[in-house]
Amino acid sequence: MDDSTVAKLEGANLEDLGIPTGRLAMWWFLASEISIFGGLVCIFVLLRWRHPEWASEAVHTINAAGALNTVVLLTSSLSAVLAHQAAEDGRYRKAARLLGATFGGGVIFLCVKAYEYSHEIHAGFVPARSMFWSFYYLMTGLHALHVIGGMVAMFVIMLSVRKGLNPQRVEYVGIYWHFVDIVWIFLFPLLYLAS
Amino acid sequence: MFDSWLPEAASSYAEKIDGLLVFITVIVGAWFLASEALLVYLALRYRRVEGRPAAYIPANTLRVMAVVLVPCVVILVFDLVIDAVAAPVWHEIKETQPPHDALIRVSGEQWAWRFFYPGPDGVLDSADDFEVVNEMHVPVGAVVLFELVAKDVLHSLWIPALRLKQDAVPGRSIRGWFKATREGRYEIICAEICGFGHTLMKSGLVVENQTAYRAWLDSQQGTQLAEAGHPGQR
Amino acid sequence: MAHSAHHPPVGFLGRYVFSTDHKVIAKQYLFTGIFMALVGGFLAYVIRMQLTFPGESIPGYGHVSFVHYNAVVTLHGTIMIFWVAMPVLLAALANFLIPLMIGAEDMAFPRLNMLSYWIFLLSTVVLLSSFFVPGGAAAGGWTSYPPLSGSAAFSGGQWGVSLWILAVALEFAAFLMGGINFITTAFNMRAPGMKLFDMPIMVWLQVVAAIVFMLSVGPLIAGAVMLLLDRLVGTGFFDPAAGGDPLLFQHLFWFFGHPEVYVVLLPGFGVIGEILPVFSRKPIFGYRMIIYATFVTGVMSFIVWAHHQFIAGIDPRLATPFSITTILISVPIAIMVFSYMATLWRGSIEFKTPMLFALGALAVFLLGGVTGIHNGTPAADIFLHDTYFVVAHFHYALIPPVFFAFFAAMYYWFPKMFGRMLNERLGVAHFVFTFFFMNLTFLPMFLLGFMGHQRRIADPRVFDTLRNAQVENLHWLATIGAIGLLLGQIPFLVNLVMSLIRGERAEANPWRANTLEWTVPSPPGHGNFERQPVVYRGPYEYSSPESSEDFLPQNAAP
Numbered sequence: 001m002d003d004s005t006v007a008k009l010e011g012a013n014l015e016d017l018g019i020p021t022g023r024l025a026m027w028w029f030l031a032s033e034i035s036i037f038g039g040l041v042c043i044f045v046l047l048r049w050r051h052p053e054w055a056s057e058a059v060h061t062i063n064a065a066g067a068l069n070t071v072v073l074l075t076s077s078l079s080a081v082l083a084h085q086a087a088e089d090g091r092y093r094k095a096a097r098l099l100g101a102t103f104g105g106g107v108i109f110l111c112v113k114a115y116e117y118s119h120e121i122h123a124g125f126v127p128a129r130s131m132f133w134s135f136y137y138l139m140t141g142l143h144a145l146h147v148i149g150g151m152v153a154m155f156v157i158m159l160s161v162r163k164g165l166n167p168q169r170v171e172y173v174g175i176y177w178h179f180v181d182i183v184w185i186f187l188f189p190l191l192y193l194a195s
Numbered sequence: 196m197f198d199s200w201l202p203e204a205a206s207s208y209a210e211k212i213d214g215l216l217v218f219i220t221v222i223v224g225a226w227f228l229a230s231e232a233l234l235v236y237l238a239l240r241y242r243r244v245e246g247r248p249a250a251y252i253p254a255n256t257l258r259v260m261a262v263v264l265v266p267c268v269v270i271l272v273f274d275l276v277i278d279a280v281a282a283p284v285w286h287e288i289k290e291t292q293p294p295h296d297a298l299i300r301v302s303g304e305q306w307a308w309r310f311f312y313p314g315p316d317g318v319l320d321s322a323d324d325f326e327v328v329n330e331m332h333v334p335v336g337a338v339v340l341f342e343l344v345a346k347d348v349l350h351s352l353w354i355p356a357l358r359l360k361q362d363a364v365p366g367r368s369i370r371g372w373f374k375a376t377r378e379g380r381y382e383i384i385c386a387e388i389c390g391f392g393h394t395l396m397k398s399g400l401v402v403e404n405q406t407a408y409r410a411w412l413d414s415q416q417g418t419q420l421a422e423a424g425h426p427g428q429r
Numbered sequence: 430m431a432h433s434a435h436h437p438p439v440g441f442l443g444r445y446v447f448s449t450d451h452k453v454i455a456k457q458y459l460f461t462g463i464f465m466a467l468v469g470g471f472l473a474y475v476i477r478m479q480l481t482f483p484g485e486s487i488p489g490y491g492h493v494s495f496v497h498y499n500a501v502v503t504l505h506g507t508i509m510i511f512w513v514a515m516p517v518l519l520a521a522l523a524n525f526l527i528p529l530m531i532g533a534e535d536m537a538f539p540r541l542n543m544l545s546y547w548i549f550l551l552s553t554v555v556l557l558s559s560f561f562v563p564g565g566a567a568a569g570g571w572t573s574y575p576p577l578s579g580s581a582a583f584s585g586g587q588w589g590v591s592l593w594i595l596a597v598a599l600e601f602a603a604f605l606m607g608g609i610n611f612i613t614t615a616f617n618m619r620a621p622g623m624k625l626f627d628m629p630i631m632v633w634l635q636v637v638a639a640i641v642f643m644l645s646v647g648p649l650i651a652g653a654v655m656l657l658l659d660r661l662v663g664t665g666f667f668d669p670a671a672g673g674d675p676l677l678f679q680h681l682f683w684f685f686g687h688p689e690v691y692v693v694l695l696p697g698f699g700v701i702g703e704i705l706p707v708f709s710r711k712p713i714f715g716y717r718m719i720i721y722a723t724f725v726t727g728v729m730s731f732i733v734w735a736h737h738q739f740i741a742g743i744d745p746r747l748a749t750p751f752s753i754t755t756i757l758i759s760v761p762i763a764i765m766v767f768s769y770m771a772t773l774w775r776g777s778i779e780f781k782t783p784m785l786f787a788l789g790a791l792a793v794f795l796l797g798g799v800t801g802i803h804n805g806t807p808a809a810d811i812f813l814h815d816t817y818f819v820v821a822h823f824h825y826a827l828i829p830p831v832f833f834a835f836f837a838a839m840y841y842w843f844p845k846m847f848g849r850m851l852n853e854r855l856g857v858a859h860f861v862f863t864f865f866f867m868n869l870t871f872l873p874m875f876l877l878g879f880m881g882h883q884r885r886i887a888d889p890r891v892f893d894t895l896r897n898a899q900v901e902n903l904h905w906l907a908t909i910g911a912i913g914l915l916l917g918q919i920p921f922l923v924n925l926v927m928s929l930i931r932g933e934r935a936e937a938n939p940w941r942a943n944t945l946e947w948t949v950p951s952p953p954g955h956g957n958f959e960r961q962p963v964v965y966r967g968p969y970e971y972s973s974p975e976s977s978e979d980f981l982p983q984n985a986a987p
Contacts, residue, residue: 201880215809227795237770238780241776249971254718274760281809289811355894362742394498
């Protein structure tokens, strides 16, 4: 068999799917994540709709903190995009610095969240208080775990991309971070604003 | 036929469910036997024989695939027929509520059934209600409306002779009905796992004629009111 | 590719324990799954003995109290579905076969793959440890419906259910990692020339199963977290007293639980689809039709779940729509079964052990399939729900993929896995015992179900309607069947051990098959393919006019 046959046959594969394996894996991972958060959001919306009285509990969430966190997450997503661009251009130290900024955004987000939790718990709004608070802690807690997981991954990638290793992973962790961001954009109006 | 295996039928809709079971069993049984026979026939008929090579049939045209697709279309038709026959039975049993002659609240708890009767005023949650544990009495030929509740965990009200099964869910009150058509004593069982006493959670159903039922009601009312200590109440 | 740095491992630990080689991980899953099958089988023995001799001491177990009985039933179901069917059919077979069948040197993410196994092993340890904690193992049925499972006050033990939830959650995490690997490997690592529709049916069905799993499991993961919070933190998601709803958990469970049936069924059907053409020397009948039918099954499996809840207290008007989707799913499944049968037509069939098990799987599955119509019809389900009819139905539907197809796969791929052939005579004996005793065990249960015998009761003699000679005889038959079925596995285990030690050495392609795994030595070395194979055709070109022989490997140059 000559080389042109092999080249032609390899071409047949690329026409099926030209997505890098890592990105494909991330998309499938997020598909399963969507079914977790999607399921929760659907349940919450249905129940919330049936129970208008939850509004009296929802007013006690700290809207300003939620809004601040929304801004923080959106900004950190921006630096993740810039990090991806820098990695594409081969500017790995800059990519690492920008990932560091995103990481910092995660830290701020978690600090604000911790402040909220402690404030709310001191005021007696504990998970077992009512269904609204159960859902509030479940959904924001699950989201915060995703933030922490993303930060761990980002830290590892930051260290390796500085040395120019696996720069494509900057994009993958960025996709993940956008997802975490989008989940928050659903949670913020549902849990904070709708009261 | 296999319907002799079914428990005694003692409600107005028992025979409809039994008929449906026979109907489905005959249809799918015929398909099952035919498919099984075909499988055995194909396996034996085309076993390896020296000098008879296999045919090359990749079946990539619709014409050849029709061998499989046509029977599947027929299955589709049978499927729809079965559901068309079954839907009205379900509709009658679970989706409609004929006018009732008696009202009983059935409550499941770990591990007993309690039955609340509305008393002479016919209204539940009033002072003349009375309660019996582990034995339900109903008049024969009367439509009984039941209100099914559960106190702690899931239970399932299962009266095989009436072909009646309905889960009891804490926090919900589920309504249903039955009309017992034959006098006798039957079993009430819990069909949903409900903890380690699940096996022992059974009660009796007494289907009796109007006179006996009246007498039983009177006797219950007397005792119940006396026990409750409200002799003067209506 | 990530594998350029993939050196052959050194040392015993690197080679057999902390290995990233997909073949080793497959065997780790395989042996863990077989071990758990023995545990699950022992629990089945306890159930059968208790029902036949209620209250008496069972040899090897002792006296079964009602508390124990519920735990035994719960763990039997949990283990057989999550710790046998999933690791063996999905993890072991997909891990071993996907890279070999598509001409790849390993999975796309070998280290993720290793992590998947070790998390799975951890989940196994957590589950098994729950037998020994105060209060005993989970006893709320494999579905763990709250409120029963939501509070220690209702079900006894504080630890059992919590460990059960933890184990199941870990197991799901393991299979999510596995699933990502299966999908990306099949999509992105195929040998040059292999188009998507040149992949063997086994690969396709594993991929569809992995996708269905990944898209359906999310809500149950959420549900499991909620249940755990209810137990540990005092939230009331499923507690009506706190405003929660027990039915919510049922929806979350079955939104996953019913697709899960197809997650298990499809790999089993994949095995049958590989074996039938080889031993009929004929192309599979309607390759694309089968794959399209799989897609339809996968999509439809998401809209049938409420048929588990016809009488659970849901709005009765939902029953008929869900019944229609349920009954309609029989159509794509029938397409698959009939295509398999049509593969036999005008073939040249050789009855080797793998073929016997594949045909046996079809024969048994037919009964499991048609009885699904009974259960899927709401009005009939009023009577049959939670009776032994359901038990018989799902054993007839799941034993063919989980055991028959698995055994077929073992007899067929064992040479490739271990480099030695399994003994044919012991194999046939194993098949005869398994087929006969399986039917002896579960046929009586259909009749018990028609008699109104409900599930999950520890002693039928409590009930007037079940206290008779007929019920007793049927239980006897089923118990004899179950013990025979368990003893019938001895030839298989003996065969495994004997053949591993001194079985006939296997050549590269003992069955004269077309797929790529048979083009490498048995067993394949690290990295699988010495030279990158190139694929020229589909996997089932048997008795093709293009070849003088009756098979034409995918990589044979035209």
